[in-house]
Amino acid sequence: MTSLEGTLAEQNRPFNDVFTNAAGYAGRRYLWGIHAAHGQPSGISYRDTSVTNWFYSQWLADTLDEPQVEFYLLSASWLVDWNWRSQPETPDGFMRACLSTATNGLAALWTCQRTPPAGPWRMELLGLGYHLGAALQRTLTVNLDQSSRAVYVLGDPTLCSYVTAPASNLTAVTNGFPIRVSLSWTGSPEASAGYYACRGLSLEDALTNTVWSLPVGSTNFTDNAPMAGQTNVYLLRAAQVIDTG
Known part of the structure; x- marks a missing residue:
């Protein structure tokens, strides 16, 4: 598991540069990637305190900028507000782009809650072979005082981990x-x-x-x-x- 947050000072760096090289994760692949920051429908900032340093969905079309991540846990404004523009049919969308990369990106999960990082997701059931839909249900119902008021799963909710019996x-x-x-x-x-x-x-x-x-x-x-x-x-x-x- 890794975080998208980097330390680059340049604005508008390609997504994979910030995701991997800035944090020292270059050349590695991760099952989960977590990021909470400022957002817009077509992009997300790479520092929580920044509203100018962004990476955009258009960069994800380039395999050189593709994050080596299969499942995203994201928390940022506007990512699931599909109709916020005057043209609600616009195809651009950062979460959709995460699932449209050439070789990675199986699901993108979102919540409006940033604490703990990327919200109160309860993923322990995946370690027992349950699917994403079961994790979503547990997240919504395990604790009514701590459950987020808005969560979203983009991707196949029947995806699950096949647990191999260990030695x-x-x-x-x-x-x-x-x-x-x-x-x-x-x-x-x-x-x-x-x-x-x-x-x-x-x-x-x-x-x-x-x-x-x-x-x-x-x-x-x-x-x-x-x-x-x-x-x-x-x-x-x-x-x-x-x-x-």
Whole structure:
């Protein structure tokens, strides 16, 4: 997960420049992107305190400026006021543009409430395999005192996460000189595409850094060159190919 907010001083920078390079996220992909700032139907500012530094929907047509994000959580004025202009049929719309990019953008969610960032969305059900519509329903009904008065989902509300059963009993043992780290685990019954072993300085770092692809049936792996003088955090991910039809 990442935020759209950047620190560039230039006005009207392409969307992806602000989204990735300014925050140090260049070259990475994210499942969720969160941003709360000033808005207009065709754009959003990249600093919450700015009303002049904008990126516009037109830039999203260029693959070089396309954010590497699948699901957007947005909070900004006018984004869902489709008929605010004198020509309500105008095709321009920032949220629609987020879903119209070449390779990313599956859904865009909006609320008028900025606190906590991008509103009171309750997404924990997605981790259990429920769909976006269930998350919307929970957001609206879980707490009447905290629920937002205006929420919106643009995209397929039946989209859901397919949860793959993880491996279990993961252990890590250091041995030898130079030091090596040996991982072992009990296999996942659903790892039909093998495993990915990841390493980083933290769990968040491991999600996007050093990755080894391991074959189906693997129950052990040895890192022959762990980072010296650092805490090595390992993440093991079971993989499967899912055909949704």
